[in-house]
Amino acid sequence: MNDVIISLFASAGYDRAAQGVAGAGRRLAADCGAQLHAVIIGAPDAAMKAAVAAVADAVTIADIGDYQTEICLSALTQICKTLAPQAVLLSNDFYSQELAPRLAHRLGGSAVADGLALNLVEGKVRVNRSVYGGKAMATIELQRSPAVVWLRARAFDPAPLRPEATTAIQPATLDLPTRVSTTIIERKVEAGDEARLEDAKVIVSGGRGLGSPEPFNELQKLANILGAQMAASRAACDAGWVPPSWQVGQTGKKVAPGLYLAVAIHGASQHLAGISDAKNIAAINIDKDAPIFKQCRFGIVEDYRKVVPLLIARLNALKK
Amino acid sequence: MPVNIIVCVKQILDPEIPSRDFRVDAEQREAVRGAANLVTNIFCENALETALQLKEKSGGKITVISYGADSTEDALRKALAMKADAAIHILNDGQAHPDPLSVAQVLAAAIRKLGEFDVVMLGRESGDWGVGQTAGLLAEELGVAAVAFVDKVEIGADGLQLKRQTDVGYERVAATMPLVISITNDEHNVPRIPKTRDVMMSFRQPLTKWTLEDLGVNAAEVRAGNHYYAVVDLFIPVQELNCEFVDGDTLEARVEKFAQRIIEVTGSM
Ligand SMILES: Cc1cc2nc3c(=O)[nH]c(=O)nc-3n(C[C@H](O)[C@H](O)[C@H](O)COP(=O)(O)OP(=O)(O)OC[C@H]3O[C@@H](n4cnc5c(N)ncnc54)[C@H](O)[C@@H]3O)c2cc1C
Numbered sequence: 001m002n003d004v005i006i007s008l009f010a011s012a013g014y015d016r017a018a019q020g021v022a023g024a025g026r027r028l029a030a031d032c033g034a035q036l037h038a039v040i041i042g043a044p045d046a047a048m049k050a051a052v053a054a055v056a057d058a059v060t061i062a063d064i065g066d067y068q069t070e071i072c073l074s075a076l077t078q079i080c081k082t083l084a085p086q087a088v089l090l091s092n093d094f095y096s097q098e099l100a101p102r103l104a105h106r107l108g109g110s111a112v113a114d115g116l117a118l119n120l121v122e123g124k125v126r127v128n129r130s131v132y133g134g135k136a137m138a139t140i141e142l143q144r145s146p147a148v149v150w151l152r153a154r155a156f157d158p159a160p161l162r163p164e165a166t167t168a169i170q171p172a173t174l175d176l177p178t179r180v181s182t183t184i185i186e187r188k189v190e191a192g193d194e195a196r197l198e199d200a201k202v203i204v205s206g207g208r209g210l211g212s213p214e215p216f217n218e219l220q221k222l223a224n225i226l227g228a229q230m231a232a233s234r235a236a237c238d239a240g241w242v243p244p245s246w247q248v249g250q251t252g253k254k255v256a257p258g259l260y261l262a263v264a265i266h267g268a269s270q271h272l273a274g275i276s277d278a279k280n281i282a283a284i285n286i287d288k289d290a291p292i293f294k295q296c297r298f299g300i301v302e303d304y305r306k307v308v309p310l311l312i313a314r315l316n317a318l319k320k
Numbered sequence: 321m322p323v324n325i326i327v328c329v330k331q332i333l334d335p336e337i338p339s340r341d342f343r344v345d346a347e348q349r350e351a352v353r354g355a356a357n358l359v360t361n362i363f364c365e366n367a368l369e370t371a372l373q374l375k376e377k378s379g380g381k382i383t384v385i386s387y388g389a390d391s392t393e394d395a396l397r398k399a400l401a402m403k404a405d406a407a408i409h410i411l412n413d414g415q416a417h418p419d420p421l422s423v424a425q426v427l428a429a430a431i432r433k434l435g436e437f438d439v440v441m442l443g444r445e446s447g448d449w450g451v452g453q454t455a456g457l458l459a460e461e462l463g464v465a466a467v468a469f470v471d472k473v474e475i476g477a478d479g480l481q482l483k484r485q486t487d488v489g490y491e492r493v494a495a496t497m498p499l500v501i502s503i504t505n506d507e508h509n510v511p512r513i514p515k516t517r518d519v520m521m522s523f524r525q526p527l528t529k530w531t532l533e534d535l536g537v538n539a540a541e542v543r544a545g546n547h548y549y550a551v552v553d554l555f556i557p558v559q560e561l562n563c564e565f566v567d568g569d570t571l572e573a574r575v576e577k578f579a580q581r582i583i584e585v586t587g588s589m
Contacts, residue, residue, distance in 0.1 A: 094487050139551070245487070315582065
């Protein structure tokens, strides 16, 4: 049977998302009696090479420098055309989302977004995904091959290690376009030097109910005590109170912290779609009927302006 | 430099209806409309707003295209009221939610029929099926480059200067036209509210109507809308937790409990 390919970016390392993609890829490969072939885009460090070699049957490295959409798309297309895989799995980072539909088109396959589960049914790949802003789940059957799926990667268990494996690592031979019509000329990181929001253990998140940008400073104090990272609803991002990279939800980050504390966030399904993997959700909201409470372990119905200062004081005392 | 802009929009079931009012018809694999409104997908409006701002600086023309049922005319009238220059309705008389390749093929055929264009803008995804592929597939159908998750478009000396969102921040992209871009939301492209006068005017503006037969696509395949993928199941997952609302006689007592619960769940991490 033809390979299952997983496409990983060297710049991300073998992070939790890459582990999830590899896990999903290994299980799909086992289901169809195929090999798992990892493609790493960029120049991986030794640690990533070793980690990927320990889970895949073969590794191809496409060292094409910093990400440029058209060049990366061309490289992946060439590698996939040579390997003729039956499935190509990617993570749900922005680059992968940008590439996947176009890659599927170039390969004559079908793509699907944000997969939460993968199954092989009578030789066809079926993908479960959340639709209608998280209000419903759909099962999609891909009609063409290869199946190109970008996954809610962190929701998948990592791939098992194969310690005795001697996986071949090959560089890709590529014939890349020299003239392209789009060029990334500046890359700006706004996230600071903390870990990524997707990997945060505790998140303090603010919504439109905060009323203005200033209360985010108060939430930051709360976050500092808890060692938490900050996030926001789309409404707070759209208001320009915090950067778009803070947005959690269907069209923002998909997070999975041990605790997600939602302050003045209503809990629209599109927001909840980003926190369905959180272990505990807690909320401060003035409206006891706010849907966020339906997903909460515990909550407090109160004006955040009264709760937050007291909470900062109490947590400071309890942490001592 | 005047820019010839095409914006593709989609009409969807109001995504803001509360979960408790949301039902699906499992047999048809469709959401039940019930009392909900049909609205223009928000990211499509972000795209139109971005196009309008670009046109205000560069001059040019904005043509809005939509592939959808009869009701789609409302979305196109609204786009005209927001001050798009022309609107084209391609009637979908087939499967209500065709797969994204069928949609991209229809849009590409319509764009080719229109002739020249500089840039096509689409929303990054729709608030109903959230497919997130139309821009990418359309670029491939048209054979042009694409940039995704753009939130700002400016005209430069030799092309477009784009700002687009990434996982960790943003990037600036220099691009030559023709180009397809998918638009995401940010504080600068919140869609404008059309003036009442322009809403009235929009009903008197011409609206071009095309059928699939006018476009020379494989109409039977497009009507079936499932040659790329098929929806085989649609259901509402049930998962509600029992929220413990912290109680106590005073606010202090309630906050104390809330703080303790936070320490409990974060303590073991
Ligand atoms: C296609 C699509 C994609 C979307 N993607 C996302 C996404 O990725 N992420 C996202 O977040 N949203 C997304 N949305 C938007 C989503 O539907 C909601 O509009 C948004 O999440 C609302 O944000 P909010 O809860 O902060 O604001 P609101 O809905 O305005 O809620 C504010 C809350 O604050 C509470 N409040 C007000 N004052 C106080 C106070 N003094 N103290 C305590 N509580 C108070 C209110 O009771 C209310 O519950 C999307 C929508 C669409 C259509």
